[in-house]
Amino acid sequence: MPELPEVETSRRGIAPHIEGQTIRQIAVREPRLRWPVPPELSKTLPGLAIERVERRAKYLLLTTARGSLILHLGMSGSLRILPPGTPPQKHDHVDLVFDDCLLRLRDPRRFGALLWAEDPMQHQLLVNLGPEPLSAEFDGEHLWQQAQRRRCPVKNLVMDGGVVVGVGNIYASESLYLAGIHPNRACNRVSLARYRRLAEAIRQVLQHAIEQGGTTLRDFQRQDGSPGYFEQQLKVYGRAGEPCPGCGRPISQRRIGQRSSFYCSHCQR
DNA sequence: CGAAACTCCTGAGCGC
């Protein structure tokens, strides 16, 4: 389940292999992703060079002189750099073929997406996104301000891409735990001081996960390359019933906004 | 405008 750290790790993994490389061909074996892969890509892409591999929220942008490929990994997507001619396996839906390698998208659940935009930042999917959590625009004041006209659970607030991008279900639970805020607390009943703590926790959790992800970079060249979820580092996510690292009481689990949430009802208020 | 439900999809885990 790629969250922002996994997407950033993917970006860093593939960039050195494809930046400056010319796309020779695209092979689409299964166009039915979140949205259909545009058929015209097989005409427009060959001959274009990838100038940069960038990331906005959980979208990867493969930018050429004519426009950008917008790539989202959804729930189950993964990218690999492979030697040209490597036979595809099940769920290997798309290849970008370069002279010396190919970039392969595998996505069993097909929640991912591959789109094209001349100006990706103006694309409908990207234009309304909130700030990057690791950027200077993101801080406690921003969260607090966003919270004032709402009353949803604070967990929903931080998972809303219009508020801040890249905080998925796992890291939402983790950062609320670090900040000592109960995930179900109404977002307009959290003080500015606590939002400052929360913003710092989000930044810290994501930054740490990205640093951990760096250690798996070499996997992108291997057939079995799989970015880990850093499970052993998670304090509460997936640990219902286990002792809270802070107080030893059992960690609770309940659904908030259709998603499983993990928290300590003693340490988080 | 906000908020909640609904939707896409397949693999893993479980009970029998």
Add this chain to the structure above:
DNA sequence: TGCGCTCAGGAGTTTC
């Protein structure tokens, strides 16, 4: 060994 069921989840879309 296999069947059927439930759950998981990113995030756009729909509905109220």
